[in-house]
Amino acid sequence: MLDSKTPDLKKQLNPAQYEVVKTTEGPVLVIAGAGSGKTRVIEYRVLNLVCNNTNPQSILLLTFTRRAARQMLSRAARHDIRCNYVEGGTFHSFAYRILKKYSNLLGFDSFSILDEDDAQEAIHLCIKKSIESEKEKGFPKKDTLRKIISMSINKNMSIKEVLEKEYPDFLDYTVNIEKIRNDYKRYKIDKGYFDYDDLLINLKLLLQKNESIRKELSVKFKYIMVDEYQDTNKLQADITYLLGSEHKNIMVVGDDAQSIYGFRGASHENIMEFPKLFPGSKIIKLEVNYRSHQQILDVANAILKNMKKNFSKSLVSAGKKYGEKPQLLFFKNGYEEAEWIAGKIKEFRDAGIPLFHQAVLFRSGYISIPLQVELSKRNIIFEVFGGLKFYETAHVKDILGHLKVIINFRDEIAWKRILMLVEGIGSKTSQRIIQEINRYVTFKEIIHKTFIKSQGENRRFSKDLKRLGEVLDEISNRKIKIVEMFDSLFGYYFPILREKFDDWQQRKNDLEALRQIAAGYSSLSDFLADFAIEPPERGVPRVEASVKDSQRPLTLSTIHSAKGLEWECVFLIGLIDGILPVSFSLNDEDRIEEEQRLLYVGLTRAKKHLFLSVHHESNGLGLNQSNKISRFLDYPDVLARLEQKVCVNPFRDKTPKVSDGCLWQPVSNGVNEKDYDY
DNA sequence: CCGCGGAGTGTTTTT
DNA sequence: CACTCCGCGG
Numbered sequence: 001m002l003d004s005k006t007p008d009l010k011k012q013l014n015p016a017q018y019e020v021v022k023t024t025e026g027p028v029l030v031i032a033g034a035g036s037g038k039t040r041v042i043e044y045r046v047l048n049l050v051c052n053n054t055n056p057q058s059i060l061l062l063t064f065t066r067r068a069a070r071q072m073l074s075r076a077a078r079h080d081i082r083c084n085y086v087e088g089g090t091f092h093s094f095a096y097r098i099l100k101k102y103s104n105l106l107g108f109d110s111f112s113i114l115d116e117d118d119a120q121e122a123i124h125l126c127i128k129k130s131i132e133s134e135k136e137k138g139f140p141k142k143d144t145l146r147k148i149i150s151m152s153i154n155k156n157m158s159i160k161e162v163l164e165k166e167y168p169d170f171l172d173y174t175v176n177i178e179k180i181r182n183d184y185k186r187y188k189i190d191k192g193y194f195d196y197d198d199l200l201i202n203l204k205l206l207l208q209k210n211e212s213i214r215k216e217l218s219v220k221f222k223y224i225m226v227d228e229y230q231d232t233n234k235l236q237a238d239i240t241y242l243l244g245s246e247h248k249n250i251m252v253v254g255d256d257a258q259s260i261y262g263f264r265g266a267s268h269e270n271i272m273e274f275p276k277l278f279p280g281s282k283i284i285k286l287e288v289n290y291r292s293h294q295q296i297l298d299v300a301n302a303i304l305k306n307m308k309k310n311f312s313k314s315l316v317s318a319g320k321k322y323g324e325k326p327q328l329l330f331f332k333n334g335y336e337e338a339e340w341i342a343g344k345i346k347e348f349r350d351a352g353i354p355l356f357h358q359a360v361l362f363r364s365g366y367i368s369i370p371l372q373v374e375l376s377k378r379n380i381i382f383e384v385f386g387g388l389k390f391y392e393t394a395h396v397k398d399i400l401g402h403l404k405v406i407i408n409f410r411d412e413i414a415w416k417r418i419l420m421l422v423e424g425i426g427s428k429t430s431q432r433i434i435q436e437i438n439r440y441v442t443f444k445e446i447i448h449k450t451f452i453k454s455q456g457e458n459r460r461f462s463k464d465l466k467r468l469g470e471v472l473d474e475i476s477n478r479k480i481k482i483v484e485m486f487d488s489l490f491g492y493y494f495p496i497l498r499e500k501f502d503d504w505q506q507r508k509n510d511l512e513a514l515r516q517i518a519a520g521y522s523s524l525s526d527f528l529a530d531f532a533i534e535p536p537e538r539g540v541p542r543v544e545a546s547v548k549d550s551q552r553p554l555t556l557s558t559i560h561s562a563k564g565l566e567w568e569c570v571f572l573i574g575l576i577d578g579i580l581p582v583s584f585s586l587n588d589e590d591r592i593e594e595e596q597r598l599l600y601v602g603l604t605r606a607k608k609h610l611f612l613s614v615h616h617e618s619n620g621l622g623l624n625q626s627n628k629i630s631r632f633l634d635y636p637d638v639l640a641r642l643e644q645k646v647c648v649n650p651f652r653d654k655t656p657k658v659s660d661g662c663l664w665q666p667v668s669n670g671v672n673e674k675d676y677d678y
Numbered sequence: 679c680c681g682c683g684g685a686g687t688g689t690t691t692t693t
Numbered sequence: 694c695a696c697t698c699c700g701c702g703g
Contacts, residue, residue, distance in 0.1 A: 090692095
């Protein structure tokens, strides 16, 4: 273990990496190819600073995704416990902490975070309050409106520009959409709500408008590092700039070939802009790949070469490692694909590669559902990242709603949610009750006057309302522990859950898991804030470090959530035209290119074994479809680098079997419908 | 004014 | 298919 001595960096790093680690002062732009030791460089740069007596709390590590943030922080702490005190996380969580700290200066004493659903609900309320003409048929729905508004903020574009580029059908409504945008903004200020975008906007404003706070923070965070810089947008770049204003000790790391968050306003131009923003930046390139063997990189390089925008780099495996040729597998349908892959995973595990070192990656969450069923059947433990999130499900939000009104009894959206759960209360009645709630000034008063004392009004629901009031009264007691809150809440909510959902048993399990997570908190408001900003992932509960590798779960992940990670074996499933590239990207060249980069990211996750798979039949929209292989693979130079196999399972229920090229002709050049006739 | 049932619509990635 | 929205019966 490296104590106070500086580690022997020259031994641990190649010359380019060494240079990044040693250049601690001034702006540095690192262009790092996939697998080139990006995280390793950050890890050692932090270590080097700390070993040279830099206070770890003056180092700030930022990134866009939660997974990358977690990985970055834990890797740094591996060598030296002092690195545990390094500050960092996602831009959003950092913004939350800073805003909370200075909230009094900003003129609000508390605020609640609106997650995506809440934000849509708030917009929905704004639409309803608005004039009639906005309710006409063609007017965009709340989720679309939220996307338009958010995009205009994150891409720094006007509503009109967003509509022109992404939603030309709604151009006629430009003025009305702008009005909703303004209403929504005012509504949030009114209620003390912050949505995700507000966290970034307000942090930027705070730094821009308040000279002394900007200076204070910039002096405190003397060394700033941003990982996955190609995923940040203008707003985040501005924040980085402001934070570094006093010292310019900013290092950003990124790879323009891995830019996959364009839909959120992320732009690889951010990387190109960096040297302009910080004149005198040192630019260092990391090009040697330590992760994969050459056959895997050959496929990835071939994909890059087929792209319009030419990326100068081409990955070369360190030490010229060679291994097995990646395979391209064809299946009849998603179920057989799932069966085969589950079988192969087991085979690898029996051959000594633990589940933990294997991953199945996909473009969209739903692609993995047949596989999840199959894995459960075979008792293969797995953890799911990305896609549908359990903290966004109705039952979890129902429970959280009850807790939110205790923390902030002005939280109208939460009130509405929990009131509507009461039999006989719909949107009108809940609105009326909220009006009443708004008249009172303490929580106790609300409980007693609105809920418990309401016998005079002999409505169908007054008894249930009283019961709700009693439960809220009980759990709002200051002395009660969080776990006990959940117990009373469950007593009230489980009958509703049973009534409302057919699959209540599964949902009940989720809620038990939620209680476990909450039990780790001593403050309810911290729990709720964390849950909105850095919620836990679904799946197997987080495993202890002491757990043996063989006990750790397999990873199922969207490609987006897999960025920055690596596994011995990677299965990329559903490589179908219309899924990757996803069908709605097809009318825009930039978006197709982004899909292609996404495939590139997926391919470069694999160290030793890489499998790409296609299934021919699927039923989207209730109709049977005949799928074609992803257009990105359908190039002679790509196909030549893949071992093609047709996997047929003539007897479902029996062990899947691979047979080489019998029923289908492996794809050579172009794809024909008749190739799929079996 | 709730809540059910039928019609219509769109389907992704993250904070 | 799954979700939202609208109109009508209770």
